[in-house]
Amino acid sequence: MTWRVLVTSRSFGKISDEPVNLLRENGIEVDFLTEPREEDVLKVIEKYDAMVVGNDKITRGILEKAKNLKIICKHGVGVDNIDLESAKEFRVTVTNVPSTNSDAVADLAFGLIIDLARRITATSYKVKNGKWEPLVGVDVHRKILGIIGLGAIGKKVAKRAIGFDMTVLAYDPYIDNLPDEISFVRLVSLEDVLKNADFLTIHTPLTDKTKGLIGEKEISIMKKGSFIINTAREGIVDESALYKYLQDGHLGGAGLDVVDKNSPVKDLLLSLDNVIILPHMGMYSKETINSVSMVCAQNIVKMFLGKPPDNIVV
Numbered sequence: 237m238t239w240r241v242l243v244t245s246r247s248f249g250k251i252s253d254e255p256v257n258l259l260r261e262n263g264i265e266v267d268f269l270t271e272p273r274e275e276d277v278l279k280v281i282e283k284y285d286a287m288v289v290g291n292d293k294i295t296r297g298i299l300e301k302a303k304n305l306k307i308i309c310k311h312g313v314g315v316d317n318i319d320l321e322s323a324k325e326f327r328v329t330v331t332n333v334p335s336t337n338s339d340a341v342a343d344l345a346f347g348l349i350i351d352l353a354r355r356i357t358a359t360s361y362k363v364k365n366g367k368w369e370p371l372v373g374v375d376v377h378r379k380i381l382g383i384i385g386l387g388a389i390g391k392k393v394a395k396r397a398i399g400f401d402m403t404v405l406a407y408d409p410y411i412d413n414l415p416d417e418i419s420f421v422r423l424v425s426l427e428d429v430l431k432n433a434d435f436l437t438i439h440t441p442l443t444d445k446t447k448g449l450i451g452e453k454e455i456s457i458m459k460k461g462s463f464i465i466n467t468a469r470e471g472i473v474d475e476s477a478l479y480k481y482l483q484d485g486h487l488g489g490a491g492l493d494v495v496d497k498n499s500p501v502k503d504l505l506l507s508l509d510n511v512i513i514l515p516h517m518g519m520y521s522k523e524t525i526n527s528v529s530m531v532c533a534q535n536i537v538k539m540f541l542g543k544p545p546d547n548i549v550v
Contacts, residue, residue, distance in 0.1 A: 240265045259537065272290075286305070309545075359371045382436040385407075385441075430458050458481075
């Protein structure tokens with residue numbers, strides 16, 4: 237029997253041929269769909285036994301029509317774009333790739349902290365437009381870093397703060413005791429993190445509990461001139477409230493790798509020179525993309541051979 241895999245992730249196998257070759261060496265056919273709109277997926281999904289998906293929506297309608305589908309591999313960590321209840325109902329295994337991208341995302345988050353503090357991107361933009369004028373920033377050294385979510389990424393951001401002699405406060409309702417590797421972090425309440433952080437960085441999944449976690453009330457109690465960095469998921473930060481407190485000068489800036497493209501304030505946020513907006517590129521290092529691609533390919537091969545894949549979500 238020949239298996240067929242539909243790849244809708246734009247980055248799967250882009251760094252090397254190794255992941256695609258692994259599938260083909262095991263007799264698995266691989267097809268790519270570069271524009272994974274739902275209507276296009278619906279036209280072809282019946283032919284496939286497996287999928288490798290990026291951030292495209294995998295809806296109940298797709299799963300209903302996917303009569304042969306046995307496994308969906310998320311090319312990344314967050315699975316909020318996949319209808320997990322329907323996947324469970326239709327007995328489709330869903331896997332993800334946790335931890336593999338944690339260094340890349342932690343690097344990006346800390347890069348945004350430094351960029352915002354020293355106004356690197358904003359100043360570079362001025363120079364490119366003929367204005368050789370330095371903008372005055374703030375130090376990162378010895379400031380207070382607030383972390384929401386101490387999973388794999390949050391822990392690595394905390395470690396990066398050591399070299400800057402930062403005080404690290406963290407909020408994570410699912411952690412009671414800190415491992416030795418991050419014993420220097422102080423676990424406190426969400427309110428304490430918000431009130432004290434000079435830089436607030438978010439590393440939590442999007443769930444019913446975290447949707448809108450950082451809204452107007454939360455931002456209003458943050459320090460004047462503080463910064464918000466979100467490399468996690470859109471929806472955790474209320475973007476309308478964020479814009480309000482950026483515009484009035486209460487916040488010093490924001491670094492966003494995730495933005496709601498349909499937000500009524502998206503264009504307003506883009507217009508601010510103290511805001512950096514990126515196209516969800518947290519895992520986009522060569523090393524990470526290839527590692528994540530290989531885990532996805534390995535999981536499909538395991539399923540094909542009748543073995544349990546790693547990192548099963550449902």
